[in-house]
Amino acid sequence: MTHEVVRHVEEIGPKLAALADENERLGTLSAETVDLLRSSGVLRLLQPAKFGGYAAHPRDFAEAVMAVARFDGAAGWVCGVVGVHPWEAAQMDPRLAQEIWGENPDTWIASPYMPNGIAEPVDGGYVLNGRWPFSSGADHCEWDFLGAMVGDGKGKPKMPPSVLHVVLPRSDYEILDGTWDVIGLSGTGSKDVVVRDAFVPEYRTIRQEDIQEGQAAGRHGVTGSLYRLPFAAMFPLGITAAVVGICEGALAAHVSQQRDRVAVTGVQIRDDPYVLSATGEAAAEIQASRVQLVDGISRLHDLLEAGREVTLSDRSDVRRNQVRCAWRAVSAVDEIFARSGGNVIRRDNPLQRFWRDAHVGLQHMIHVPGVAYHANALTQMDLELPPPMRILV
Structure with a gap:
């Protein structure tokens, strides 16, 4: 059976298609496109039901992303990238989910995961520095998932390497305009982000190995096949x-x-x-x-x-x-x-x-x-x- 979100996307599809050229010219999704996507529920498909999501079957998520991309590739790409982040956030410390969605279930989280940063251990968490390209949809997100190497105390990665995914609020990173000038998927606005000496509490981090192996959810008492x-x-x-x-x-x-x-x-x-x-x-x-x-x-x-x-x-x-x-x-x-x-x-x-x-x-x-x-x-x-x-x- 077709999920209600997919049906909604099909209904708004012509409007999405009509905005695709504007998104390309802007180099980011237009406000109207973002409003359409928020109303469709695509970005909440993998979000926990407790926080206004659907906790849907991943098949429904894939079909919804394909439906958006048929009308506008850039909008579909942002849905595919940004839409998976609620799935990971749901497997982390519940305090993080409350911070992100407690007041607004339509809050979006960007990324990238590449470990371009150094996270130096300090009391209660880490101090993060780095620069990351390809943060798709960053202009419309209030949080960002970033990959980082645990530091050795001297600004270098600790050996053997240990990789974290860390989550920061918009106030802790800078989006660099002018860093997304490309030949395709221009409307994704996949700009660079920079972090300078931001403190990241331990509970806003997760070991890449734990999320990679599907072990993170169990460690935080999260059940359900989706999150494993x-x-x-x-x-x-x-x-x-x-x-x-x-x-x-x-x-x-x-x-x-x-x-x-x-x-x-x-x-x-x-x-x-x-x-x-x-x-x-x-x-x-x-x-x-x-x-x-x-x-x-x-x-x-x-x-x-x-x-x-x-x-x-x-x-x-x-x-x-x-x-x-x-x-x-x-x-x-x-x-x-x-x-x-x-x-x-x-x-x-x-x-x-x-x-x-x-x-x-x-x-x-x-x-x-x-x-x-x-x-x-x-x-x-x-x-x-x-x-x-x-x-x-």
Whole structure:
């Protein structure tokens, strides 16, 4: 059954699509787009019910993100990234959730998780310094998840390295305007953020290892299969869902434009077997990406629901397929883009924006195929994964 949030997104979809060009020009989501997304409930799908969320099945979250991205890739990307943060915050000290959502359940949390900062231990917590690029949707968020290495007391990472995810309120970091000038996903406003000597209480931190292995929830008395899923399954889910949704939007634009198009030869495209064949194949490939992405996260959720363990092999299979979903869908868009005619390159043609957004989406580290495929081959052979390779499996 389609979730009510997905149905709502379909209803507001034309409004989202009409704002996509403005978001690209602004280099961030417009206030009107943000209002539409807040009203839709997409960003609350993984939020605890206690704080105004749906605590929904991750399948519903993926489908909602794809629905948004079909109309505006940048808006879908922000939903996919920002929308997963309530899932992680729910697994941390309950004081944090109360701070974030106690007064406003529509409060958003940005990221990035890359450990670009140094968190020096002090009494009661850490002092954080660093600079992080790619904080998607930061302009519209009041908190930020940031990755940091635990310091050695001298401004260097402690060895062996220990990585934290830390959460800061807007007053403790600076968003740097002018740091997001890109060729695709411009409307995401994925700007740099800087932190200078901010104190982070211990309860606003979590060890990356705990969230990675799906152990954090249990340590804070949080139950439910949703919050016991591993990070490397949930974090990529929203991002890949956005890419697949972008590709669905590209396909819809292509089909709409080809229906009445006439080639320079005078042949109607509807009578061109080569374009139609490519269109049909692309539709099949993009649909396969959607099905496989949703199937992967559903299988992990079902294992936990049945009281079974999610093994490293299970996780690796889902990661392998998730990466392949993105590349398969974008490759299909390339095939139809090449057959869409000269007008596809015009700035007022939404297909070229979907095409650029899709390719920029592939640049995210979670879509790098080599490591995911390599790790999966090792797990199939029952061989040990090197520790760095386990981080996103």
